[in-house]
Amino acid sequence: MKILIPEYIDPRSLQRLRAEHEVVFDSTLWERRADLVSSARDAHAIIVRARTQVKGELLDAMEYCRAVGRLGVGLDNIDVQTCQARGIEIIPAIGGNARSVAEYVVTCALMLLRYSHYSVGGALADGNWIRPAIPEGREVAGRTIGLVGFGSIGQLTGRLASRLDMRVVAHDPSLRELPANDFECQLLPLDDLLASSDIVSLHLPLTPATRGLIDASRLALMQPDAVLVNAARGGIVDEKALADALAQRRLRAAALDVFDEEPLPGGTALSGTPNLLLTPHIAGVTADSESRVGELVSDRILALLKSIA
Template sequence: MSDIVITEFMDDTPVADLRARHSVCFDPGLVDDRKALLEAVAPAVAIIVRNRTQVDAELLDAAPALRVVGRLGVGLDNIDLDACQRRGIRVLPATGANDVAVAEYVICAALMLRRAAYTASAQVAAGAWPRAELIGHEVAGHTLGLVGFGGIARRVAVRAAALGMTIVAHDPMLAADDPCWAAHAVTPVSFDDLLAEADVISLHVPLVETTRHLIDEHAIGRMKSTAVVINSARGGVIDDAALAAALRTGRIAGAAIDVFEDEPLPADSVYGGFDNVLLTPHIAGVTVQANQRVSRVTVDNVLGALDEVRP
C-alpha cells in the first residue's frame, strides 16, 4: 500500500527523496496494465505520470484519497482536468524542465529536413554517389514559422536566430504589443500569413478543440511546396491523413513528427514508406538531462503540494 504511485519512467535519483518521506510504488509497467494500475492507486494521495497514463474518471474513482497529480512533462491532454478540479486534486506539470530538449529537437529536424542530405547512408555504403539528388536548402536567410509562442517556441526562436533565420509566429493568446515579440526579434502574424511565408513550420500548441487538426488539408494548401512541418507538440494537432497525402504528392517537402493521435503507430501507418519524413516515438522532450530536470521538478512539485494539504 503506497502513498505515491509512479506509473511511467523517470530518473531514479529524485525518487529517493519521495521514499524518505512517503511509501512509494515506482512501477513503469503500470501504464500498460490498467487493472494493476487501478489497484495500485487505491490508497494513493499522489500519482506521477507521463503522457500515456490516462488520468480519467475511472482512475479517479479508484483513488478516493488522491490529492496531487504530478506530470513528468507539460502536456495535460491525458488528464481530465475538469474532474480533477471538481475533486480538489492539484495537477502539476513540470513547466520549463524539458524546453531545451524540445528546442534542440526542432532545430535539428529543421536542419535535416531542409538540407535533405541525411537519407542516403545505405546507398553511399553500397557504392552509390547520389550527390545531385541530395542538394537541399540552407536554413539561413529563410523563414521559421512558430505556431504558438510559449516557452519552448521562444527557445527555438533564440536558436533559429543564431542560424540566421527570419522568425514569425502566431499566438492568439499574446497581444501584438506584448514585449516578448521584440525581445526575441519575432514578428507576430496571422495563421494564414504564417502558413504562406514560412519555410519551416513548427507547432507549439496544446491539444484542445480549437487546435485539433489545425494542420489540415486547407492549411497545407496555404504552405509553400518547399515547406517542411515539425510537430513536437501533440499528435491531434495534425490531420495525419491530410499530411501524408501532401507528402506523397509532393505538395510539401517533408515533415518531422514526434507525436501522434495513436501511440504507438499501427503497423500500417499512413506515414510508412517515406524518405522525406522523420518519425520519432514521442522523444523530443526526453534527453538524459531533460529527464533529470523533469523528474526533479516533478518530485519537488509533489512534495510541496502534499506539505500544503497535510492537516
C-alpha cells in the same frame, strides 16, 4: 503518505521521494488497469507520464489524492476539469523539457532543408554515390521559421533559430502582444504564417480547437519548398493530408514526433511516405531533460504533501 508512480521516473528523483514517503513504483503498472486502480485507492499523489490515463475509474478510485504530477507538459491524458473540481492540484513540468524540444525542432529544420544530401540506410556505404546533379539543399540563415504556439517551448525555439540568423514569426491566439524576448519576432495570423514560412513548427496542446488544425487546406497554403515539424501533439496534423502533400511534392519534407495513435501502428497513411522523418515521441526526452523534469515535479509534490501533513 503514499505516492504512486506507474511509469518511468528518473532514479534520482525516485530516491528523493522514497526518502520522505511511501512510494509504489512500477514502470509497467500503467498497462494493468485493474492493478493500477487498486494501487491508487489510498494514494495521496500520483506521478505519471503520457500513457497513464488519469480519468474515469482511476480518478474515481483516488479518494485521498491531492496531486497529480505530470512528467511533461501535455495534459490530454488527465481529466483536468474533474481534478480541479475535487481540489486535486495538477503539477506539470513546465519548462523542464523545453530545451530538448527546441533543439529537436532546430535540428530537424537543418536536416530537412538539406535532406537530399543525407545517406539513408547503407546506400552510400555500399558504394552508391548519391549526389544530386543540381544542388538542392538550403541553408537556414535568412529563412523564416513560423512558430504556431508561442509558449515557453515556442519562445525558446525562436531564440535558438534567431541565433542561426533565421527570421522568426509566430501565431498564438492567446497572445494580444509579444512577451519580452531578446530576439525579434512578428505575430501573424495563422494563414499568413503558413504562407510565408520556410519552416513551420507546431507548439500547441491538443484541444477540440486544435484537432485537425493543419489540414489539407492549410497544408496547401504552405510553400512547396517548406518543411513542417510537429513535436507537439498528434491529432493537430491531418496525417493523410500530410502524406498526400509529400507524395505529390507539394511540400518539401516533414518531421513528426507525435501521432494520432501511439505507439504508431503499421499500415497507416504515413507508411512509405517520401521525405518524412518519424521519431517515437522523443523530442523532449533526453537524459538532461529527464533529470530536470523529475526534479521539478518531485520538488512540488514534496512541498505540497508537506503542507498538508
